[in-house]
Amino acid sequence: MAAEGRFERLGRNERAVMRLVRDAGPCSRTAAAAELGLSATTITKTVAPLLARGYLTEHDTGGGAGVGRPAIPLAAVPEAVTVCGVQLGVGAAAIGLADGRARVRLERSMALDPSLDAPAVLDRVAAAVARILARDGGAPCIAVGVAAPGPVDPGRRTNLMSVNLGWRDVPVAELLEAKLGIPVHVDHNVRTMALAETLYGGHDVRDLAYVYVRTGVGLGLVLDRRPFYPGLHGLSELGHLRAVEDGAACACGARGCLETVLSEPHLLGRARDAGLLDGGGADARGVLTVVESAAGSGSQAALAIRADVVRHLSDALASVVNLFNPRRIVLGGIFEAAPEPLLADIRAATKRVVFPFLREEFRIDRPAVPSPGVAGGAALALEAVLYGSP
Structure with a gap:
């Protein structure tokens, strides 16, 4: 059962007005009534x-010299709203506070022992959220949104399975609400990123796919400005499409999955084996820059890694375009800071293998929304209590 926190979800008409002013900008009461049929x-x-x-x-804009009282526009006040976004990852979590447009104003990262079980992890996350809220001087927090890897139940309460975390049927919302006393909502991490990017990234599109490459390869879809929940469990497992016949074993139990040839750990391992990185730690977000630089200097190993990245990712993106026809594809994770020549080749390769009629219908971009996991959690919380339709 949801926590009885300090805020109850707005009513249908209230959410409709808030959504209209958020999406269309300031408008008069008369215009709002006409648009909403009220x-x-x-x-x-x-x-x-x-x-x-x-x-x-x-x-009140002053009204000018017309006859009668001028219409006074209603405008949103995003700063009057605070929500908390949480991104759960392998051995880490990011927590932040955001306003009514999912703009993150305060963010903290925390390392977590990967051997901890789910309740212990969520205990630590709850304590960190409580500390941030205690120090914040903004508006009271009205909801928490959790971006978690893996599918969730239809009520946005339980993480059904996370291969990389080793979780199954974890009641994330219930456990956090018991500690915080604030309504909590949970969804697939990359779907929340797609939601934030669609609503707050300035792309002016209704259909968007977000591909996030780190420990795994995640896909989130927003179609007609609504998060897409396909099938029984709302799952779009791009990272577990087969990329290599009889390839390496994947954490999911299959072999040759896209994650085994495109994920951050795989690319770091190949770069180290090729002598492109030293034996110490390396910033995973920079591995593509290292590979690009070495390829430009003629390294055959780097050229081979680069070619595989372009081939495997473009094939996967083409599948997304052919199946869902999004107007925008956003590449996040380690590709957020990828060198532009590499992205240009990925764009070109994707267009070559997409169905011809669709080749000019989409764009591939970097993320426009900073802190995508935290912003995604914030966007989820905002939709749940402030803006979302029934």
Whole structure:
């Protein structure tokens, strides 16, 4: 059962008004009533508590010289809202506070012992969230959104399975709510990134795919500005498409999955084996830059790694385009800082293998939203309690 925190989800009409002002910008009560199909009386009753909470404000623009009282636009006040976004990863978590447009204003990272079980991990996460909230001087936190690897149940409460974390049927929301007393919602990490990128990344598209490459290869889809939940468990496992026949064993139990040839650990291992990195630690986000530099200097090993990256990723992206036809594909994780020549070759290779009719219908971009995991969790929380349709 959800926690009885300090905030209850806004009503249908209130969420509709908040969503309209967020997406369309300031508008008068008359315009809002017409757009939403509500009467003048209903819109007045709907707007009043939103003004009282400070979520909306009225901007009197002076009105000019026209006859009668001019319409006063309603405008959103994102700073009046605080939500907490949490990104769970292997041996780490990121926690941040964001406003009503999922803009992260405060973020903390924490290392976690990978051998800890799920309740112990979530205990530490809850304590970290409580510390951040205690130090924050902003608006009270109205919800927590957790971006977790793996599928979740339809109620956005339980992480059903995370191969890389070794979790199964973990009641994430229940465990965190018991510690925090704030409503908690959980969803697949890359789907929340896609949600934040679609709503707050300035792409002006309704259909977007987010591909996130780190420990695994994750895919999140937003279609018609709504998170896409396919099939029984809402799962889109791009990283477990077979990329190599009879390839290396994957953590999922299959062989030759895309994760085994494109993930951060695989690329770091190949770069070290080729002598492109020293024996010490290396910034995983920089491995593609190292490979690109060595390839430019003529290293045959680096050229082979680069060619495999382009081939495997472009084939995977082409599958996404052919199946879902998103107008925008966002490459995150280690590809967020990838050298531009490498991205240009990935774009070109993807277009070559996409169905011809779709080749000019999409773009491949870097993320526009900073701190994607935390912002994704924040976007999830905002949709759950402030903006989302029923």
